[in-house]
Amino acid sequence: MPDVVILLGGPGSGKGTTAERVRDQLCYKHVSTGDMLREAVKNGTEIGLEAEAYMKRGELVPDDVMIKVVAERLNRGKSADKYLLDGFPRTLEQAELLEQTLKSIGGKITHVLLLDAPRELLIKRLCGRRICKECGMNFHIETMKPKQDGICDACGGELYQRSDDHESTIKNRLDVYSRQTKGLISHYEGQGILNKVYSGGPVDELVRTVTGILTSGR
Numbered sequence: 729m730p731d732v733v734i735l736l737g738g739p740g741s742g743k744g745t746t747a748e749r750v751r752d753q754l755c756y757k758h759v760s761t762g763d764m765l766r767e768a769v770k771n772g773t774e775i776g777l778e779a780e781a782y783m784k785r786g787e788l789v790p791d792d793v794m795i796k797v798v799a800e801r802l803n804r805g806k807s808a809d810k811y812l813l814d815g816f817p818r819t820l821e822q823a824e825l826l827e828q829t830l831k832s833i834g835g836k837i838t839h840v841l842l843l844d845a846p847r848e849l850l851i852k853r854l855c856g857r858r859i860c861k862e863c864g865m866n867f868h869i870e871t872m873k874p875k876q877d878g879i880c881d882a883c884g885g886e887l888y889q890r891s892d893d894h895e896s897t898i899k900n901r902l903d904v905y906s907r908q909t910k911g912l913i914s915h916y917e918g919q920g921i922l923n924k925v926y927s928g929g930p931v932d933e934l935v936r937t938v939t940g941i942l943t944s945g946r
């Protein structure tokens with residue numbers, strides 16, 4: 729029975745950071761729809777070509793595309809797999825399709841973690857974010873500077889800024905989140921599986937809280 733944990737939260741709220749820190753410790757598979765789409769764009773696949781313009785504007789990629797991407801990923805998993813879904817679902821339609829897919833493979837959503845931090849902090853985090861092209865390590869131009877400008881401390885790779893990490897696009901992503909994704913909070917509250925977690929503090933504290941929730945048996 730595949731178990732699924734959904735990481736819900738606005739851009740920059742720490743979904744990817746949390747998933748990366750928790751997955752190995754608790755044996756989850758990290759499924760990030762944002763990473764899957766960026767890979768598809770990089771490889772010039774049909775899905776990538778369709779998704780690119782939406783992503784650049786900070787809009788959501790259409791539900792029918794997203795549903796195909798995620799259903800295919802879950803269907804090829806093993807029955808004992810546990811997943812951290814980072815960035816999916818983002819609309820009610822995606823949530824309903826996820827529930828149907830899980831039902832057909834005997835899986836269930838065990839937790840929905842809502843990562844929550846102030847809007848201004850999210851804008852600051854994302855405007856200054858730089859990522860290594862080679863190993864994917866994250867830096868920040870003010871709070872987590874690399875030793876040498878533009879170069880990754882870990883592997884020497886070149887650092888780049890995501891094409892949607894510019895202030896106007898970040899603000900649009902936040903507005904899109906408020907308009908199209910926030911409604912999922914009451915959907916999951918109604919099912920009694922939502923935990924709200926403050927994600928504006930230190931990463932270690934966030935990871936401790938999330939690990940505690942996921943191992944507490946509820």
Ligand code: AP5
Binds near residue numbers: 815901930
């Ligand atoms: P996606 O890649 O999912 O982007 P996002 O939701 O905007 O989220 P981010 O990856 O920017 O932030 P995050 O919450 O993971 O935070 P992170 O841990 O990286 O999606 C991109 C696009 O793809 C969408 O706009 C859409 O077009 C499309 N898409 C994806 N899924 C879709 C779907 N289901 N339906 C339709 N379209 C879809 O942290 C951010 C930064 O802050 C990092 O630099 C990190 O180091 C730092 N940080 C994190 N936590 C802390 C902390 N506690 N203290 C200090 N710094 C921190």
